[in-house]
Amino acid sequence: xxxxxxxxxxxxxxxxxxxxxxxxxxxxxxxxxxxxxxxxxxxxxxxxxxxxxxxxxxxxxxxxxxxxxxxxxxxxxxxxxxxxxxxxxxxxxxxxxxxxxxxxxxxxxxxxxxxxxxxxxxxxxxxxxxxxxxxxxxxxxxxxxxxxxxxxxxxxxxxxxxxxxxxxxxxxxxxxxxxxxxxxxxxxxxxxxxxxxxxxxxxxxxxxxxxxxxxxxxxxxxxxxxxxxxxxxxxxxxxxxxxxxxxxxxxxxxxxxxxxxxxxxxxxxxxxxxxxxxxxxxxxxxxxxxxxxxxxxxxxxxxxxxxxxxxxxxxxxxxxxxxxxxxxxxxxxxxxxxxxxxxxxxxxxxxxxxxxxxxxxxxxxxxxxxxxxxxxxxxxxxxxxxxxxxxxxxxxxxxxxxxxxxxxxxxxxxxxxxxxxxxxxxxxxxxxxxxxxxxxxxxxxxxxxxxxxxxxxxxxxxxxxxxxxxxxxxxxxxxxxxxxxxxxxxxxxxxxxxxxxxxxxxxxxxxxxxxxxxxxxxxxxxxxxxxxxxxxxxxxxxxxxxxxxxxx
Numbered sequence: 001x002x003x004x005x006x007x008x009x010x011x012x013x014x015x016x017x018x019x020x021x022x023x024x025x026x027x028x029x030x031x032x033x034x035x036x037x038x039x040x041x042x043x044x045x046x047x048x049x050x051x052x053x054x055x056x057x058x059x060x061x062x063x064x065x066x067x068x069x070x071x072x073x074x075x076x077x078x079x080x081x082x083x084x085x086x087x088x089x090x091x092x093x094x095x096x097x098x099x100x101x102x103x104x105x106x107x108x109x110x111x112x113x114x115x116x117x118x119x120x121x122x123x124x125x126x127x128x129x130x131x132x133x134x135x136x137x138x139x140x141x142x143x144x145x146x147x148x149x150x151x152x153x154x155x156x157x158x159x160x161x162x163x164x165x166x167x168x169x170x171x172x173x174x175x176x177x178x179x180x181x182x183x184x185x186x187x188x189x190x191x192x193x194x195x196x197x198x199x200x201x202x203x204x205x206x207x208x209x210x211x212x213x214x215x216x217x218x219x220x221x222x223x224x225x226x227x228x229x230x231x232x233x234x235x236x237x238x239x240x241x242x243x244x245x246x247x248x249x250x251x252x253x254x255x256x257x258x259x260x261x262x263x264x265x266x267x268x269x270x271x272x273x274x275x276x277x278x279x280x281x282x283x284x285x286x287x288x289x290x291x292x293x294x295x296x297x298x299x300x301x302x303x304x305x306x307x308x309x310x311x312x313x314x315x316x317x318x319x320x321x322x323x324x325x326x327x328x329x330x331x332x333x334x335x336x337x338x339x340x341x342x343x344x345x346x347x348x349x350x351x352x353x354x355x356x357x358x359x360x361x362x363x364x365x366x367x368x369x370x371x372x373x374x375x376x377x378x379x380x381x382x383x384x385x386x387x388x389x390x391x392x393x394x395x396x397x398x399x400x401x402x403x404x405x406x407x408x409x410x411x412x413x414x415x416x417x418x419x420x421x422x423x424x425x426x427x428x429x430x431x432x433x434x435x436x437x438x439x440x441x442x443x444x445x446x447x448x449x450x451x452x453x454x455x456x457x458x459x460x461x462x463x464x465x466x467x468x469x470x471x472x473x474x475x476x477x478x479x480x481x482x483x484x485x486x487x488x489x490x491x492x493x494x495x496x497x498x499x500x501x502x503x504x505x506x507x508x509x510x511x512x513x514x515x516x517x518x519x520x521x522x523x524x525x526x527x528x529x530x531x532x533x534x535x536x537x538x539x540x541x542x543x544x545x546x547x548x549x550x551x552x
Contacts, residue, residue, distance in 0.1 A: 008160060008181050013043045013138075015357055016158055016184035018145040018197060020048030021057055022121070022343045023329025024190030025128040026071055027350030032135035034358040042361060044137045045182060047161065049144030049523075051544040053129035056192075056523055058221060058305040058552040059121035059343060060253050060263060062086060062113055062236060066381070067347035072131070081123045084258050086113040087234030092291065094242040099291040108411035110338040110389060113236050118255045118263075120551040121343055142544035148197050149181060155367045156324030158183040159197065162540050167468050185366035186357045187325040190350060193310040194525035196540055198331035207318035207327070212424035214333060215312040215393065217249070218526045220283045220498050221265035222457075223552060226299035231260045238340065239292075243285045246400040248272050249393075250279075252286055253340065254295065261302070262295060263552075267309065267340075270428040270496075270530050271397060274438045278495035279526075280306075281443035284451040288444075296450055304457040305552050306498040306524040311337045312424055314383075314390040320374045324367040326353045334382065338389030338411065348382045388416030394424055432532045435490035454500040458520050462548035463499065465519045465541050472541035473501065473516050473527065480535040481514035489532055496530045498522070522547045 015031055017024040028044045035042040050056035065082060068075050075082070091102040091111055133139055146162035159182055165175035189198045193216060202208050237254040244250045249269030256262050266283035287293060310333035317333050320326055328334075328349045335342030356373035360366075377383055391410045396403035410418045446452045465472075475481065485491055486504055491514075493502035499520045504512050523546040528538040 008178050010181040010183055011045070013045045013182060013184045014361055015042065015044045015186050015188065016182045017044065017046045017188045017190055018159055019190035019192060019195070019329070019331070020046050020050070020053045020125070020129060020139060020141065021190060021192055021329060021346065022125055022128065023331070023346035023350040024188065025053075025125065025132050025350070026067070026347040027188055027190065027328060027354040028132045028137045029071060029128065029135060030351040030354035031358055032132070032137060034355065036135070038362070040362070042358065046132065046137055046139045047143050047145045047159070047182070048139060048141040049540060049543065050141060050546060051548055052141045053139060054122040054126040055548045056546055057122040057125045058219070058307045058549055060219070060221070060255060060265060060340065061119050061121040061343060062255060062341060063117050063119045063121070063124070064339070064341055064344040065115075065117060067344040067351065071347060071351060078131070080127050082117040082119055084118040084233050084256070086116045086118060086236050087232070088236065089113050090235070090237045092237065092239045094239050094289055094291070096242050097290060099239070099289070106412070108407065109415070110392070110411055111238065118234060118236065118257050120257065122549050122552050124343070143180070144540035144543055145197060146179060146540045148200060149183070151324070151367065154323065156187050156322065157367070158187055162542065164542055166470060166542070168470060170470055173468070185361060186370065188350070188353055189325060189327050189331045190329045191331045193308040193330040194529055194538075195331040196538060198327055201322060201325075201327065202318050205319070205322040207322065211318055212312060212315040213427040214310060214316045215424050216270045216428055216529050217267050217309045217311050218270060218279050218306060218496070218498065218524060219265055219267045219309055220280060220306045221263060221304070221552060222301055223303040224262050224264060224296060224299045224301050225260055226262055226295055227297070228260050230295050231262070232256050233258055240400060242289065243282050244268070248274070248277070249396050250282070254292065269311070269397065270308070270526065271426065271431040273431055273433045274441075275432055275435045275489040275492040276438055276441045276495070278441070278443060280454060280498045284446060285443060287450055293450060301452070301460070303460055303550060303552055305461050305547055305549055306522055306526070308525040308529055309342070310335055311393055313337060313393055314386045315394070315421065316424055320377065321370045323369055326370055326373055328353050334386070336386055336389050338392035345382055345386070348380065349377070352376045352380060391418060391420070391422045394422035397424070428529055429532050429534055432489060432492065432530070434488050454498065458499045458522065461499075461522050463520055463522050463546060464548070465521065465545040467519060469542045471516055471518045472539050473518050473521065474537045474539055476535050476537065480533055482512050484533055485531070486512060493527055493531065493536070496526050498524060498526065502527070
């Protein structure tokens with residue numbers, strides 16, 4: 001919560017949206033479209049914590065255009081950057097030296113991408129931002145929503161942005177600017193996976209009551225420019241197996257975009273048990289596979305980033321609404337893990353919430369429960385799609401071999417209509433086991449050409465935070481990192497963080513302490529999710545901080 005230094009100015013809107021990603025911008029656009037269709041005015045504001053719209057957006061990404069077709073039927077004429085249609089799907093099972101390709105007839109429909117597009121989601125989101133502004137949406141980039149505001153009756157009143165110009169100790173500097181309050185009839189939270197405020201709302205209103213625990217993954221990605229001879233626009237490759245052990249959920253993507261560029265990345269479920277595992281190092285090791293490294297020889301790495309994914313699916317989806325607002329996109333968890341896609345789902349969720357809010361505004365309502373949103377979701381193609389893929393993630397959590405068989409039965413034999421639902425049993429942080437139960441993993445040293453260390457990677461993410469601001473990676477108990485995490489789990493935060501934020505250092509007296517290099521943070525949220533005692537709490541840093549992705 002932002003510390004108060006006297007009264008804050010307030011601005012009034014009909015709808016305030018926290019987060020300028022695909023869900024938030026689609027919601028803003030849809031409200032404005034409906035207002036225009038009905039010859040009425042609705043004021044809409046989008047708050048984006050990145051330095052500009054798209055700066056914090058990272059995804060694979062292959063996009064199903066189904067939601068875009070609904071939002072802008074003329075998106076091609078408008079110049080939406082969906083330029084590269086998928087031309088070929090390959091799914092490979094890797095051993096250390098070999099790759100076995102799954103025959104096309106055996107591929108479940110969820111892995112087939114005919115009619116989809118290989119995109120830069122950051123570029124698509126920037127385009128959506130332009131469309132929103134042209135419709136009259138106010139977009140404030142570099143202003144993170146730091147606090148939820150409540151009315152006396154407990155309903156959500158709006159949000160407040162964080163204070164600017166506060167030093168490391170929380171004291172105002174000469175550059176101090178107080179946060180701004182934004183009050184709304186309805187407030188949408190579209191912060192992405194493990195949203196800082198969304199997490200608070202789920203807890204306050206008990207939105208996860210009766211739901212399975214939410215489960216997440218970390219996605220780590222690089223953008224490369226490769227030898228034109230190896231480039232095949234529209235080629236989509238996914239892999240499972242090596243370098244991960246068979247009991248660890250994860251796999252890779254390698255997508256060929258336009259301009260001799262490929263997006264390569266690795267996704268690892270954060271329910272893994274072995275504290276010695278490093279998702280970053282597993283990704284680097286994956287690139288050395290003979291079937292994969294051939295694409296990168298003679299190429300150049302352009303960009304790097306990481307982001308958590310909300311992957312629990314329908315069983316883990318919280319209640320979407322509460323008095324005064326709604327959760328949309330990955331703040332709720334609409335990603336379809338079986339299809340390895342979330343942007344179309346995020347867009348549709350935002351559009352459905354927008355339609356419910358617009359109807360409420362027409363009726364003169366404010367700050368009540370938008371029950372029409374979850375009802376419309378249950379009647380939508382998005383619900384049907386998520387129901388069809390509901391068993392994928394819990395099946396794969398049972399291990400590569402068992403999971404593959406279960407997914408085959410569920411997706412190929414029953415076509416997603418199996419008469420059972422598999423469950424998620426444990427939150428990700430509760431799955432980590434003591435380091436003494438495992439052997440340390442020896443990862444190869446990076447060569448600086450195909451594989452890289454964390455710091456050189458963070459450098460090309462353009463991550464930056466003002467040095468003198470309060471550390472935004474907060475600890476509930478400063479003794480836990482050494483006394484619990486280091487002693488019992490061998491300091492897993494050193495390995496699960498993909499940006500080198502956490503390191504244990506030894507002082508002159510031989511005592512260990514956790515050093516937090518907050519300026520490296522790429523806002524992936526993995527620490528907030530995976531910390532075994534939930535002692536790390538990610539809060540919003542000063543506006544504009546974090547990565548600045550050009551086209552991830």
